[in-house]
Amino acid sequence: xxxxxxxxxxxxxxxxxxxxxxxxxxxxxxxxxxxxxxxxxxxxxxxxxxxxxxxxxxxxxxxxxxxxxxxxxxxxxxxxxxxxxxxxxxxxxxxxxxxxxxxxxxxxxxxxxxxxxxxxxxxxxxxxxxxxxxxxxxxxxxxxxxxxxxxxxxxxxxxxxxxxxxxxxxxxxxxxxxxxxxxxxxxxxxxxxxxxxxxxxxxxxxxxxxxxxxxxxxxxxxxxxxxxxxxxxxxxxxxxxxxxxxxxxxxxxxxxxxxxxxxxxxxxxxxxxxxxxxxxxxxxxxxxxxxxxxxxxxxxxxxxxxxxxxxxxxxxxxxxxxxxxxxxxxxxxxxxxxxxxxxxxxxxxxxxxxxxxxxxxxxxxxxxxxxxxxxxxxxxxxxxxxxxxxxxxxxxxxxxxxxxxxxxxxxxxxxxxxxxxxxxxxxxxxxxxxxxxxxxxxxxxxxxxxxxxxxxxxxxxxxxxxxxxxxxxxxxxxxxxxxxxxxxxxxxxxxxxxxxxxxxxxxxxxxxxxxxxxxxxxxxxxxxxxxxxxxxxxxxxxxxxxxxxxxxxxxxxx
Numbered sequence: 342x343x344x345x346x347x348x349x350x351x352x353x354x355x356x357x358x359x360x361x362x363x364x365x366x367x368x369x370x371x372x373x374x375x376x377x378x379x380x381x382x383x384x385x386x387x388x389x390x391x392x393x394x395x396x397x398x399x400x401x402x403x404x405x406x407x408x409x410x411x412x413x414x415x416x417x418x419x420x421x422x423x424x425x426x427x428x429x430x431x432x433x434x435x436x437x438x439x440x441x442x443x444x445x446x447x448x449x450x451x452x453x454x455x456x457x458x459x460x461x462x463x464x465x466x467x468x469x470x471x472x473x474x475x476x477x478x479x480x481x482x483x484x485x486x487x488x489x490x491x492x493x494x495x496x497x498x499x500x501x502x503x504x505x506x507x508x509x510x511x512x513x514x515x516x517x518x519x520x521x522x523x524x525x526x527x528x529x530x531x532x533x534x535x536x537x538x539x540x541x542x543x544x545x546x547x548x549x550x551x552x553x554x555x556x557x558x559x560x561x562x563x564x565x566x567x568x569x570x571x572x573x574x575x576x577x578x579x580x581x582x583x584x585x586x587x588x589x590x591x592x593x594x595x596x597x598x599x600x601x602x603x604x605x606x607x608x609x610x611x612x613x614x615x616x617x618x619x620x621x622x623x624x625x626x627x628x629x630x631x632x633x634x635x636x637x638x639x640x641x642x643x644x645x646x647x648x649x650x651x652x653x654x655x656x657x658x659x660x661x662x663x664x665x666x667x668x669x670x671x672x673x674x675x676x677x678x679x680x681x682x683x684x685x686x687x688x689x690x691x692x693x694x695x696x697x698x699x700x701x702x703x704x705x706x707x708x709x710x711x712x713x714x715x716x717x718x719x720x721x722x723x724x725x726x727x728x729x730x731x732x733x734x735x736x737x738x739x740x741x742x743x744x745x746x747x748x749x750x751x752x753x754x755x756x757x758x759x760x761x762x763x764x765x766x767x768x769x770x771x772x773x774x775x776x777x778x779x780x781x782x783x784x785x786x787x788x789x790x791x792x793x794x795x796x797x798x799x800x801x802x803x804x805x806x807x808x809x810x811x812x813x814x815x816x817x818x819x820x821x822x823x824x825x826x827x828x829x830x831x832x833x834x835x836x837x838x839x840x841x842x843x844x845x846x847x848x849x850x851x852x853x854x855x856x857x858x859x860x861x862x863x864x865x866x867x868x869x870x871x872x873x874x875x876x877x878x879x880x881x882x883x884x885x886x887x888x889x890x891x892x893x894x895x896x897x898x899x
Contacts, residue, residue, distance in 0.1 A: 364790045365759055365761060367802050368894075368896070371876075372804065373892065373894075374478050374891070375878075375892060377890055378482045380397060380889060381887075382475075383888065384481040384482070386484040387484075392487060393425060393495070395417045395419050395422075397415070397437060398888075399859075401518060403639075406523070408440045409441040409443050412518035412535055414882075416500070420847075422845065422847030422887075438487070439485040441456060443863060453486065458863075459864040465481070465482075482891050504622060505606060518535065524669075525669070526694070526696060532609040532697030534608065535610070536628075537605065537608075543586045544587050544590060545587045547629070548602070549630075551725070551727070552590045552593070552629075552631075554589070557588075558588060559575070560584055561584070575601045591631075592677070604629055605627070606623075606628070609701065611699070625701050628705060630707075632725055633688060635749075637753040640660060640672070641656070642666070642668075643657035643666065644657070644670045649717035650793060658757075658762075659757060671693075671694060672690075673692070674687060675687070684742065685743050686730035686743070687731045687751070688710065707725075710795045739797065744779055747768065749767060751858075752860045753860075755862075756865055758865065758866075762791045762794055767785060768855035783808060783809060785805060786855060787803065788801065789801050805892060807854065808820070814827075814831055823852055823853075825838050827841075830886055855882070858880070872897045877893070879892050
């Protein structure tokens with residue numbers, strides 16, 4: 342911890358860093374749910390209305406060759422909550438790959454609408470209002486095209502298949518999708534990449550430089566994933582069901598005791614899919630990490646660590662232009678853990694842009710941010726244990742501590758119209774947290790802004806307010822997402838009318854919550870009235886009903 346503390350102190354003492362700059366502000370009155378994007382309440386493409394798709398979550402989005410790829414998590418095939426199934430002969434899997442057309446292209450059927458901007462989205466949603474018997478916000482959103490397969494005379498959703506090139510010769514069991522990105526390259530080097538959250542990292546797989554091996558830790562079986570496949574949940578040897586696998590890799594620089602690394606998978610799509618009916622396989626390599634857990638990822642056109650923050654505009658944070666360049670990078674952020682004690686510190690790293698490799702053997706060597714020099718130059722190390730947490734709390738002594746306890750996943754994008762990096766995170770939990778410091782009774786999604794990807798980040802603002810689930814909906818003014826016209830289910834909502842979000846029958850939650858936010862950079866629109874700003878489009882998962890919803894929020898310039 343002394344090494345990390347010293348780096349953070351060096352960052353705080355760097356000259357010219359201002360902690361109290363005017364920041365954009367959120368207009369909560371213009372933060373609205375536009376439409377269900379994927380789930381039981383969404384409107385599928387007309388030729389995919391019977392493919393065994395009911396509910397899903399996450400929805401990590403990125404653009405690749407004129408298509409918005411969407412990586413969905415656990416996907417249910419019907420109202421019972423049963424998961425989608427892989428074709429006969431493939432490993433069990435239950436995650437799905439969808440797509441929205443951004444422009445006319447060979448990858449999108451000619452009869453499918455395309456959406457190049459937020460204006461296209463708004464016009465489509467306005468032209469397709471809720472039908473008879475539907476909820477007040479059950480408009481038709483941009484249709485999501487799913488990859489499918491034929492079996493037994495039926496057309497079914499095709500799960501994502503993850504093939505690990507250097508750990509096991511067979512498909513991974515139960516991969517958990519994370520964010521993805523396009524490398525924007527041309528020809529044989531062009532590729533779409535995705536990450537997948539994997540099991541606890543075993544020592545015999547090899548621990549990263551600087552990590553420790555804790556022989557007292559083992560793994561539990563988890564669903565389809567047995568200890569022989571790597572396990573998933575770490576445990577202390579001697580506990581019931583804890584298997585000895587020779588120890589787990591731990592990060593000694595983490596504020597968490599026994600901070601176990603995970604074996605993430607990162608890979609490129611095997612033969613880039615064309616259309617909605619081609620295989621969705623990813624050929625991956627392993628990436629053992631602790632600090633970049635629950636990651637956010639994006640790509641930039643031109644970044645060099647040898648440029649000072651005092652050279653305005655020197656780095657181009659826009660999307661890559663596709664031209665050959667060694668300065669196109671993949672940016673990534675993550676937290677060393679999701680806890681309820683303020684220590685869910687955020688870290689930043691970058692990697693050189695990889696090229697497509699048919700066997701997944703592309704270059705992937707992340708460089709971890711360690712601080713900023715007095716001259717304003719960001720510093721990086723290939724050793725994750727050297728990484729410094731980002732400054733996330735600037736009221737009083739600057740600190741990496743997160744003031745809100747419910748952080749969930751994060752999404753980060755550079756929004757050119759704001760000239761800022763934007764970070765979304767937060768939401769709620771399936772149980773109401775007891776009142777106290779760091780507990781948001783409104784279960785809001787939070788937003789922060791920064792001039793540089795490593796910060797310093799502004800104080801969090803409310804971005805979208807869910808409401809207090811412990812207060813029964815009144816059935817009058819729709820001032821909570823748990824009441825009439827809201828996107829979240831509540832056990833008491835139906836007492837007052839029939840415009841309530843439905844509750845899933847396969848779990849017994851008293852209320853739903855938001856998580857898994859994702860910014861859609863491609864649709865964000867500059868606005869001049871009533872104040873200069875942008876309309877920012879984003880998605881979030883709702884845990885009851887189990888689906889992904891499309892939102893729009895107005896952010897005003899300072």
